[in-house]
Amino acid sequence: MKDQIATALEDVSPSIARAVRAEGTTATSVDAAALGDWQVVDVLSREGAHPQRWFMGVKGEGSEVVVLSGFPERWSRVAEGAQVTSADQAVELATVRADATRDMTKGYTRIEAVDDIRFLPKPSPEQTDRIAAITRDHDVAPAKATGQGPWEVRLWTVTDGxxxxxxxxxxxxxxxxxxxxxxxxxxxxxVAR
Incomplete structure (x- = not known):
């Protein structure tokens, strides 16, 4: 699949195409059962000093490729032909889109509980009080869909702190x-660096 993705990206983004072809790069399909002819692929390049990561929409065997990372407006292309038939599929699609279209230059973690937040290991007394208030005041929970279609899904992230x-x-x-x-x-x- 890496070769098909790289070939599709050669004219659009030669630098990403080179990174995709590199030996240390992996391309892993992401579960998204409701998508039609498209799939979401997590591409991780370990070449160079810093790893690079992109999420891409891939149609069929690579006839079309859309870089999703940092471009939430491109989701509509990947959703062509999708059929969401259950609350579980709605949650899956909402979480896949959140992860895949995020800005990769910002710190990002999708969380399911306040305990998932990686707070400072040695907080000051003021920070300790704030952590307690955050834990008390916010009902962070795993994503859950309500409704019969369309569905409402609530997700939580820590984005750039x-x-x-x-x-x-x-x-x-x-x-x-x-x-x-x-x-x-x-x-x-x-602080993420």
């Missing part, structure tokens, strides 16, 4: 509307 609640609407055709809200800024977490 902020706690973000995502209220996501997943339609039966795979189209997704994400309404993110920063609920806590500047969490006491290690």
């Amino acid at each position: 902020d706690l973000v609640r995502h209220d996501v609407r997943v339609a039966t055709d795979g189209s997704i509307t994400d309404t993110p809200e920063v609920v806590e800024r500047d969490l006491p977490v290690p």
Whole structure:
């Protein structure tokens, strides 16, 4: 699959095509049962000083490739032909889209509980109080869909040190509307470099 992806990207992004072809690069399909002719692929290149990662939409055996990372507006292309038929598929698609279209230049972790937040190992007394308040005030839970289609899915992320609640609407055709809200800024977490 790497060769097909690289070939499709040669004219659009020669640097990404080279990274995809490199020996240390892996391409792993991501589960997204509701997608039609498209699949989402997690591409990780370990070449060079710093690993690089992209999520891509791949149609068929690579006849078309769309780089999704940092481009949430491209999701509609990958969702062509999708059929979301259950709440479980809605959750799966919402989480795949959140991970795949995120800005790879920002720190990002999708979380299912406040305990998933990697707080500073030795917080100050003020930071300890803030961590306790965050734990008490925010009901962070695993993604769950409500409705019968379209579905409403709530996701949580830590993005560039902020706690973000995502209220996501997943339609039966795979189209997704994400309404993110920063609920806590500047969490006491290690600074990503």
